[in-house]
Amino acid sequence: MRSGGPVDEKTGPLPSTCWTCKSPDVPRMIKELGSASEFYKGKWAKHGAEIVNHIGCADCHDAKTMNLTITRPALVEAFERQGKDIKKASHQDMRSLVCAQCHVEYYFNTKVPEEGVPYLTFPWDKGTTMEDMEAYYDNIQFSDWTHAISKAPMLKAQHPDYEIFKMGVHSQRGVSCADCHMPYKSEGGQKFTNHKLGSPLNNISGSCQVCHREETDRLVADVYERQDKIKEQRDMLETMLVQAHVEAKAAWDAGATEEAMKPILLAIRKSQWRWDFAAAGHGSSFHAPVEVGRIVSSGLMFAQEARVKLARLLASLGVKGEIAYPDITTKEKAQAFIGLDMKALKAEKDLFKQKYFIN
């Protein structure tokens, strides 16, 4: 989402669509402008002066009735394309769906409904599993970026919190996001919803212990153990992916043809999508540990497939011995390895901050 150009209304760096998850002024503006398309047109700066409020009441509540409501067109439309009506969602489902307005996988569709307009879209037409969304992207031959080292056409996962959560036992037993992240609290005999969204681990008695009788330490350990175990597997996948990218570069350098590389790059794309999907939602390892473990294993399989094919290809091209694993032991070394110009990036970011006071 980076542009090299100067920061002004027309050229960037971010499209106006990026406001969508940031403020209740977005639904207001969409109403005023008459359609979501009109709002998504142009760059971030176009509506900058209008967007003044942090995430607030009107993102999740109807201003008149204070009932929970969906204010983001992308979620309503994603339901419609699946033949479902979000207005029919139960109250308990709404206690998760208000979060699904932002905590989901998405992309900008620049073809539909209007050519050239980055229209915020959830890739849920085939369903909301990792494979369903991958099939959706494959079908429209979408890629977010081309990997600089391997030249693989990559997908970038955003934050599929809601989709992964749905695969876990809590969701399947009807527990909602709000049950853990917005637990009830009592003050002066009044029971109300805690609106300070954060880690449920800061309030085990208000969240977990409403349903579980285990001690606090046990419940915290449940969360950390799941996170640690998934991370252990994910790190293995990460190492294999780095090797695959580097070996792909070695194959290109040795004169591999596009045709020979195609199935290899596809396997790399699939593998990294799985890695990213598992890493992008910070709560996912707890929300649905079995599903995230499954996704990571399937990523390992595709990385392995790419590397087996690469080993054969490299041998056929006369490349002998192992391809050296790069030194990426520090962030700086890794950035240098993938060719990021951190100085230029930082200067661009500072300029952007200065101009729009965003931190």
Ligand code: HEC
């Ligand atoms: C991220 C979504 C979200 C935002 C933003 C939000 N709320 Fe809520 N609010 C909820 C949820 C979820 C509930 C629980 C509703 C239920 O179970 O009926 C709730 C419940 C309430 C209730 C019902 C009484 C209660 O405490 O359970 C009131 C009143 C309320 N919110 C006011 C506000 C106000 C005022 C703001 C802005 C300062 C706000 N909310 C912002 C999601 C949100």
Ligand code: HEC
């Ligand atoms: C209008 C968009 C929007 C809605 C609706 C929304 N969020 Fe968020 N949420 C965000 C953004 C943006 C962040 C900040 C992400 C970041 O800092 O990287 C965030 C951060 C969080 C965090 C991390 C907070 C922390 O301490 O770092 C949690 C947990 C969270 N949201 C849960 C929820 C839950 C649960 C709901 C529904 C009740 C919800 N959110 C609804 C946009 C939204």
Ligand code: HEC
């Ligand atoms: C609203 C009720 C509710 C809340 C709140 C809740 N849970 Fe659960 N939890 C359940 C139910 C129901 C199950 C499924 C158990 C079953 O069906 O036997 C479950 C299952 C689990 C499991 C086993 C499944 C797995 O993922 O491995 C763990 C661990 C767990 N919960 C931990 C927690 C922790 C930690 C918290 C707080 C952050 C929490 N729960 C909050 C109701 C809840």
Ligand code: HEC
């Ligand atoms: C059963 C309890 C439970 C439910 C239900 C639940 N979460 Fe979580 N969530 C957690 C726990 C525990 C963590 C990990 C917190 C930590 O590591 O401190 C977490 C982490 C997160 C994070 C990462 C926070 C951060 O600091 O980066 C986000 C975002 C989030 N959850 C959103 C959601 C959304 C959206 C839903 C509903 C679709 C949801 N959660 C449902 C318990 C729950």
